[in-house]
Amino acid sequence: MAAEIGKVLNSSAARSEVLRRIRAANGGTAEGSQARQQWGEIQRDYRRSADLSRDQILDLLEDRLHDYDATVVRSKEAGIAATVAKLLAERERRKIVIPDGMNPAWLPEGFSFVVDTGLSSTELDTFEGVMTASTCAIALTGSILLQNVLGQGRRAISLIPDYHLCLVRVEDVFETVPEAFAHIDPSLTLPTTFFAGPSATADIEMTRIKGVHGPRFLDILLVE
Amino acid sequence: MSSAGSVLDPKTSPAFPIAARVTLEDTQLRKNVRHATEVIQNKRARVVGEMPDWQQLRESGSQIRQHTMANLDYYLEEFERNCTKAGGQVHWARDGEEAKRIVTSLVKASGSSEVIKIKSMTTEEIHLNLTLEAAQVHTYETDLAELIIQLGQDQPSHIVVPALHKNRQQIREIFQREMNLPELGEKPQDLADAARSFLREKFLRVKTAVSGANFLIAESGGVCIVESEGNGRMCLTLPETLITIAGIDKVLPRFQDLEVMLQLVPRSATGERMNPYNSIWTGIHPGDGPRNFHVVLMDNARSEVLADQEGRQTLNCIRCGACQNACPVYRQTGGHAYGSVYAGPIGAILTPQLQQLHHAQTLPYASSLCGACYEVCPVKINIPEVLIHLRNKVVKQKGALTAEALAMKTAGAIFRSERRFRAAQRLGRFAETPLVRRDGSGEGWIGWLPGLLGGWTQVRDLREMPKETFREWWEKRGNHGR
Numbered sequence: 055m056a057a058e059i060g061k062v063l064n065s066s067a068a069r070s071e072v073l074r075r076i077r078a079a080n081g082g083t084a085e086g087s088q089a090r091q092q093w094g095e096i097q098r099d100y101r102r103s104a105d106l107s108r109d110q111i112l113d114l115l116e117d118r119l120h121d122y123d124a125t126v127v128r129s130k131e132a133g134i135a136a137t138v139a140k141l142l143a144e145r146e147r148r149k150i151v152i153p154d155g156m157n158p159a160w161l162p163e164g165f166s167f168v169v170d171t172g173l174s175s176t177e178l179d180t181f182e183g184v185m186t187a188s189t190c191a192i193a194l195t196g197s198i199l200l201q202n203v204l205g206q207g208r209r210a211i212s213l214i215p216d217y218h219l220c221l222v223r224v225e226d227v228f229e230t231v232p233e234a235f236a237h238i239d240p241s242l243t244l245p246t247t248f249f250a251g252p253s254a255t256a257d258i259e260m261t262r263i264k265g266v267h268g269p270r271f272l273d274i275l276l277v278e
Numbered sequence: 279m280s281s282a283g284s285v286l287d288p289k290t291s292p293a294f295p296i297a298a299r300v301t302l303e304d305t306q307l308r309k310n311v312r313h314a315t316e317v318i319q320n321k322r323a324r325v326v327g328e329m330p331d332w333q334q335l336r337e338s339g340s341q342i343r344q345h346t347m348a349n350l351d352y353y354l355e356e357f358e359r360n361c362t363k364a365g366g367q368v369h370w371a372r373d374g375e376e377a378k379r380i381v382t383s384l385v386k387a388s389g390s391s392e393v394i395k396i397k398s399m400t401t402e403e404i405h406l407n408l409t410l411e412a413a414q415v416h417t418y419e420t421d422l423a424e425l426i427i428q429l430g431q432d433q434p435s436h437i438v439v440p441a442l443h444k445n446r447q448q449i450r451e452i453f454q455r456e457m458n459l460p461e462l463g464e465k466p467q468d469l470a471d472a473a474r475s476f477l478r479e480k481f482l483r484v485k486t487a488v489s490g491a492n493f494l495i496a497e498s499g500g501v502c503i504v505e506s507e508g509n510g511r512m513c514l515t516l517p518e519t520l521i522t523i524a525g526i527d528k529v530l531p532r533f534q535d536l537e538v539m540l541q542l543v544p545r546s547a548t549g550e551r552m553n554p555y556n557s558i559w560t561g562i563h564p565g566d567g568p569r570n571f572h573v574v575l576m577d578n579a580r581s582e583v584l585a586d587q588e589g590r591q592t593l594n595c596i597r598c599g600a601c602q603n604a605c606p607v608y609r610q611t612g613g614h615a616y617g618s619v620y621a622g623p624i625g626a627i628l629t630p631q632l633q634q635l636h637h638a639q640t641l642p643y644a645s646s647l648c649g650a651c652y653e654v655c656p657v658k659i660n661i662p663e664v665l666i667h668l669r670n671k672v673v674k675q676k677g678a679l680t681a682e683a684l685a686m687k688t689a690g691a692i693f694r695s696e697r698r699f700r701a702a703q704r705l706g707r708f709a710e711t712p713l714v715r716r717d718g719s720g721e722g723w724i725g726w727l728p729g730l731l732g733g734w735t736q737v738r739d740l741r742e743m744p745k746e747t748f749r750e751w752w753e754k755r756g757n758h759g760r
Binding site: 063065066068069071072073075076077078079080083084085086089092093096097098099100101118122172175176179192194195196197202208209210213214231232234235236239242243244245246247248249250251252253254255256257258259260261263265266267268269 | 310313314317318330331334335337338341342345347348349350351352353354355356364369370371372376380383384420421422423426439441442445446449466467469470473474477478481482495497498499500506507508509511512514515516526531532533534536537538540541544548550551552553554555556557558559560561563565566567575577581582584585590
C-alpha cells in the first residue's frame with residue numbers, strides 16, 4: 055500500500071504534461087514580468103471608495119444585517135460590558151467561549167467566559183455561544199470579516215457554538231468590498247472568514263432558511 | 279425520474295432531444311424547476327440592479343479571467359510554489375482517473391474510512407464518490423442539496439442549487455426514509471433542522487474532508503470557498519486532513535482579484551449581496567484547521583479547451599449558474615436532460631468540449647441562441663458564439679456524407695442559381711400536393727413531412743406553399759399592365 059501511494063503521489067510526470075499542454079495551447083511559456091505588467095493593465099473602473107457619509111455607512115450596515123436576521127445594537131466603548139450582559143441575558147446564554155486577547159473590561163460579571171486553549175470540537179459543542187471581536191465589516195454587503203488574530207481566534211470557535219456575539223468597531227466599517235480587501239491585503243495569508251448573517255440555505259424551493267450548520271443566532275455590537 | 283440512480287455521464291447518457299422528451303413529460307419536475315429559476319432570477323435582477331458599477335465589474339471580471347488563461351502556466355506554478363511554502367502539498371492530475379487515484383490514496387493514507395464532503399462540481403464531474411465507495415471509503419455529502427441528492431440516489435440538475443428539481447414534499451419523503459424520521463414535518467425549517475442534527479455528529483467525528491475550490495490565489499497560495507450553510511466551514515476547519523480538488527482553470531492571479539469575483543458570484547448565483555460565508559485559507563495554520571492539506575490540480579481536458587481560440591472563453595466560467603436560470607431551454611427541460619453534471623447553456627458548451635465532441639454532440643443545438651445567457655454572465659462569456667462555433671465543429675466532425683450535410687449542400691447549390699431556385703419552387707408546389715390538407719376556411723396545411731424535414735412538423739403544422747411567388751406576381755403585373 056505504502057509503495058502504491060508513493061507511486062501515485064509522485065505527480066511530476068503529470069505536472070510536466072499538464073504544463074506542456076497549457077504552453078502548447080497558449081503558444082509558449084508565460085513570462086513572469088510580462089504577466090505582472092499585463093495584470094496591472096486590467097481595467098478596474100468599478101467603485102473602489104466610499105460615496106456615503108460615516109453615519110450613512112453605519113445605517114447601511116445595520117440595514118443589511120437586519121435583512122439577514124441579525125440583531126444590531128450600538129454602544130460606546132465604556133458601555134460594552136453592560137450591553138454584552140443585556141444581550142446574553144436576552145438570549146439566555148451563560149456559558150460563552152472567547153478567544154485569547156479579549157479585553158477583560160468587555161466581559162460582564164455573572165456569566166461563564168472560557169478562553170479557548172485549543173478546546174476539542176466536542177468541547178466547543180457544549181458552549182451556548184461565542185463572543186469575538188472582528189477585523190472589519192462591509193456595509194454594502196452586510197459582511198463581517200474574522201481573521202486568526204488576538205480577540206478573534208481560530209475559525210472553529212466562531213463556528214461550532216450556536217450563538218455568536220460579534221463586536222465591530224465603527225472605524226472598521228467600510229462601505230465597499232474593495233476597501234475591505236485593501237484593508238486585509240497585508241494579512242492575506244491568515245485564515246479569513248467572511249460572514250453575512252447567521253448560517254442559511256435556500257436549497258429547498260429557494261426559500262431562505264436561517265440556520266443550518268453555522269451559528270443560527272447572531273448579535274452584532276457596533277462599538278462607537 | 280429517468281436519471282435517478284444512474285450517473286450523469288456524457289459517455290453513456292442518451293442524446294439531449296431524447297432525454298428532454300422524457301423530462302418534458304414530468305410536470306412536477308417542470309413546475310419545481312420553473313418556480314426555483316423564477317425566484318433566483320428575480321432576486322438576481324434586484325440585487326444586480328442596485329449596483330451602479332455592475333457592467334464595470336463584469337468587464338474587470340472578464341479581463342481578469344482572460345489574463346489568467348493567457349498566463350495559466352505561470353499562475354499555476356506560482357500557486358504551487360506559495361501553497362507548498364505555506365505547508366500545503368500540491369498534486370497534479372492529467373485526467374479524472376488520475377485525480378481519483380490520487381484522492382483515494384490520500385484518503386487511505388489519512389487513515390480514515392469516511393470523508394465529509396463540501397459540494398463540488400469538479401468531484402461530480404469525475405464521479406469521485408463512486409470511486410471512493412468502491413475503495414470502501416464512505417462519503418457524506420454535507421451541503422443540504424447534495425445531501426438530498428445523495429440520500430435520494432439522484433443526480434445534480436443545477437450547478438448552484440443541485441436539488442432544485444425537488445420540492446419540499448419530495449425532500450421530506452427522502453429524509454423520512456433515509457434518516458428514519460417518520461414524524462418529520464415538511465416546512466423548509468424542519469428539513470434544514472433534520473439535516474443539521476444528521477450531519478453535526480459527522481462533522482465532529484470524521485477526520486478527513488474533501489472539497490472543491492471556488493478560487494485558487496496564485497500570489498499567496500491561498501484557496502477560497504464560498505457557501506451558505508456553514509457545512510463548508512465545518513469541513514475546512516474541523517478535520518485533520520483536507521483534500522481540495524480543483525480544475526486548473528480555478529486560479530486567480532492576486533488576492534485583489536477576489537474583490538471582483540466576490541462581488542460578481544453571490545449576486546449572480548443566488549441573488550444575494552454576499553454569500554453567508556466565504557472562507558480563505560493558505561496552506562497550514564498551526565492550531566487552526568487541518569494539519570494536512572492537499573490540493574489536486576486537475577486538467578481533465580481543460581487544456582484542450584484552452585487550445586481552441588474560440589472555445590477557450592468557456593474556461594472563464596466561475597460556476598454561478600446564472601445562465602441556467604435565464605435559459606428558456608433549461609427552464610423547460612431541467613438539468614438532467616443534458617446528460618452531464620454541467621447543464622444549461624454553460625453545460626452545452628463545456629460538456630462537449632471536455633469530451634472532445636465525441637459525446638454530447640447534440641448539446642450545442644440545445645439552445646435557441648436567444649442570448650439571455652450572455653447577458654447575465656458575470657464574466658461575459660459569449661455562450662451563443664461558442665455554441666455556433668461548436669455546431670460548426672460537430673458538422674465537420676460528422677463528415678460530408680450525412681443526410682443533413684448532403685441536404686445542405688444541395689440547398690446551397692439551388693440557392694446559388696435563379697434557374698434552379700425557380701425549378702425547385704415549382705417542384706415543391708407539385709410534390710407537396712399529396713401532403714396538403716384543407717382546413718374549414720380552405721387554407722392548406724401540411725401536418726407531416728418525411729425524413730429530416732419531419733422534425734419541423736413534429737410539433738407544428740406547415741402552411742402550404744403559396745400558389746404564386748412574389749417574383750411571379752411582379753412579373754405578371756408588368757406583363758399585363760395595370
